[in-house]
Amino acid sequence: MRILVTGKNGQLGRFIQKTVNTDTKIDNNQSTNDFIFVGKEELDLSSESSISHYFNNNKFDIIINCAAFTQVDRAEQEAELANQINHLAVKQLASIASNHQSWLIHISTDYVFDGESNKPYLETDTPNPINVYGKAKLAGEKALQTVMPMNALVIRASWLYSEYGNNFVSTMLRLGRERDELSVVNDQMGSPTYAADLADAILEIIRHKKFRDLAQTTQIYNYSNEGEISWHEFAKEIFKIEKIECEVNPVTSQQYPTPAKRPRNTLMNKDKIVEVFNIKISNWKSSLNTCMVILKQQQ
Numbered sequence: 001m002r003i004l005v006t007g008k009n010g011q012l013g014r015f016i017q018k019t020v021n022t023d024t025k026i027d028n029n030q031s032t033n034d035f036i037f038v039g040k041e042e043l044d045l046s047s048e049s050s051i052s053h054y055f056n057n058n059k060f061d062i063i064i065n066c067a068a069f070t071q072v073d074r075a076e077q078e079a080e081l082a083n084q085i086n087h088l089a090v091k092q093l094a095s096i097a098s099n100h101q102s103w104l105i106h107i108s109t110d111y112v113f114d115g116e117s118n119k120p121y122l123e124t125d126t127p128n129p130i131n132v133y134g135k136a137k138l139a140g141e142k143a144l145q146t147v148m149p150m151n152a153l154v155i156r157a158s159w160l161y162s163e164y165g166n167n168f169v170s171t172m173l174r175l176g177r178e179r180d181e182l183s184v185v186n187d188q189m190g191s192p193t194y195a196a197d198l199a200d201a202i203l204e205i206i207r208h209k210k211f212r213d214l215a216q217t218t219q220i221y222n223y224s225n226e227g228e229i230s231w232h233e234f235a236k237e238i239f240k241i242e243k244i245e246c247e248v249n250p251v252t253s254q255q256y257p258t259p260a261k262r263p264r265n266t267l268m269n270k271d272k273i274v275e276v277f278n279i280k281i282s283n284w285k286s287s288l289n290t291c292m293v294i295l296k297q298q299q
């Protein structure tokens with residue numbers, strides 16, 4: 001099996017690399033040499049010709065697309081680039097995967113929803129993105145499903161964080177150490193996703209005995225950690241674990257305007273991925289603790 005992972009320098013891409021390099025279960029079944037990790041330098045998703053050129057010379061059994069334009073606020077100003085990377089490149093990848101008879105695992109987002117539901121979103125609920133990033137990601141999902149009705153999986157994640165790169169946890173740790181008090185929104189609800197857990201879930205899926213049968217019809221799956229919180233509660237827990245004395249004041253989204261609108265409630269129901277692929281999902285607090293322990297070791 002030759003498995004391509006895009007976005008090798010991103011949060012999720014880095015965790016897939018880390019897991020592949022340390023996971024004995026993978027060593028037993030799939031040699032680590034089967035995984036090829038690429039970044040923008042090798043495969044630039046903003047360029048149609050770069051994508052064509054790369055795949056003219058390379059063929060894979062599975063493509064795991066972790067690369068994306070992920071700056072939600074910047075996407076409002078750079079809609080064309082966000083659309084190229086999160087939509088058109090996904091369409092092109094799907095077309096190549098289909099021609100090469102490869103499987104495609106693509107990562108999407110809870111931001112395809114408008115957040116107005118009062119119950120956890122099911123994969124079948126109608127998306128209605130309210131910002132440029134969410135619109136481009138949804139267009140990518142739809143293009144993929146049209147071009148590749150077979151042999152693809154879309155995994156929607158929410159609030160991704162890790163000990164790598166810029167994310168909510170790293171931002172809170174920095175600000176919490178600099179300031180005595182902070183304002184964080186308490187009217188946007190969801191569930192965080194620790195990138196290490198999502199990486200494990202993806203690797204579990206591809207080494208599942210029935211992966212080929214179960215993934216035959218292209219499907220969407222929700223994934224995040226368990227639990228429902230606001231960003232305000234998330235920040236408070238980060239400071240509690242790190243014993244940072246910084247007051248976290250709850251504010252509304254109206255009091256904290258951002259260039260891109262954020263959905264109010266994007267909690268997702270994860271029953272499908274649990275039932276189909278037997279994925280075990282940790283609670284957000286225990287995963288956050290794991291991340292914080294590793295962060296401490298890195299300091």
Ligand SMILES: NC(=O)c1ccc[n+]([C@@H]2O[C@H](COP(=O)([O-])OP(=O)(O)OC[C@H]3O[C@@H](n4cnc5c(N)ncnc54)[C@H](OP(=O)(O)O)[C@@H]3O)[C@@H](O)[C@H]2O)c1
Nearest residue numbers: 007009010011012040044045046067068070109157159160
């Ligand atoms: N972050 C979140 O809160 C969140 C929430 C829900 C879903 N997701 C989805 O989860 C997936 C993984 O997210 P993440 O947090 O791991 O993202 P990330 O850390 O921002 O990493 C994204 C990667 O994509 C790469 N990339 C950007 N433009 C590219 C281009 N033109 N060509 C090739 N690669 C390019 C980046 O490369 P450089 O490092 O070189 O820029 C980066 O390594 C994405 O599909 C994202 O939409 C993320």
